[in-house]
Amino acid sequence: MSGVTSPMAVALAEAEKAAAQGETPVGAVVIDAAGNVLASAGNRVEQDHDPTAHAEILALRAAAARRATARLVDCDLWVTLEPCAMCAAAIALARIRRLYFGAWDPKGGAVEHGPRLFTQPTLHHRPEIYGGIDERRAAELLRGFFRDRR
């Protein structure tokens, strides 16, 4: 890793930018084997009128486009929140090597909650998984966002 900025700091900055746009504050970044940022994104569901525009999906799509391949076999994904079922399955389809996530999401998460997708035998790829990275900061961002909307 090139060191100065941690990948989760990049993802958190994307989450903050998303919040400023009225989007659910989640950010994601794809890192290659050398530690370079291939792509980063925040949620853009409302701005883009796109139900699939979660941070993870946007970062995976941008990284794959940059690499000109649908499979990111030596890449890692960092995301501020436990991925939902759509994103967890996309992470498997993209053959991501390691998944690092921030806050746990008991309501919508599909990695350690709900369908626990990576434990499903029909999912053909399982990344290494590290949860709870900078969890407090990621969770605070989300709490602040939903508090402001009430």
Next chain:
Amino acid sequence: MSGVTSPMAVALAEAEKAAAQGETPVGAVVIDAAGNVLASAGNRVEQDHDPTAHAEILALRAAAARRATARLVDCDLWVTLEPCAMCAAAIALARIRRLYFGAWDPKGGAVEHGPRLFTQPTLHHRPEIYGGIDERRAAELLRGFFRDRR
């Protein structure tokens, strides 16, 4: 429904076009409440270098863009194959009213196989589901495709 062409025929035509491009032959179409085709697509994973470019995702994104909303509450999705976990979750996120699919997919399907996503309590929307529509034609397309690749 305007009648002349069934939505599944449109989806099957998209699957055939995908096969001709070397893509897994799956096609999808989003229909609005009046029976009009809002968007249709075939798989484009390899052509687009996009691990998320399944037919369902592309059709949902195009329909949502056309409607300028992330939620297709009065729309139905027709797809030639039982959706995978990524697509099933995207269908829920898009608030699709009815899901019609063709062939069952015991290996990768996530509706009536694997995680059976729509039975998961953390998935906040469940469409009406109709499987096995023109199943034989959809399955034949897939079988032909995988036979030719061996």
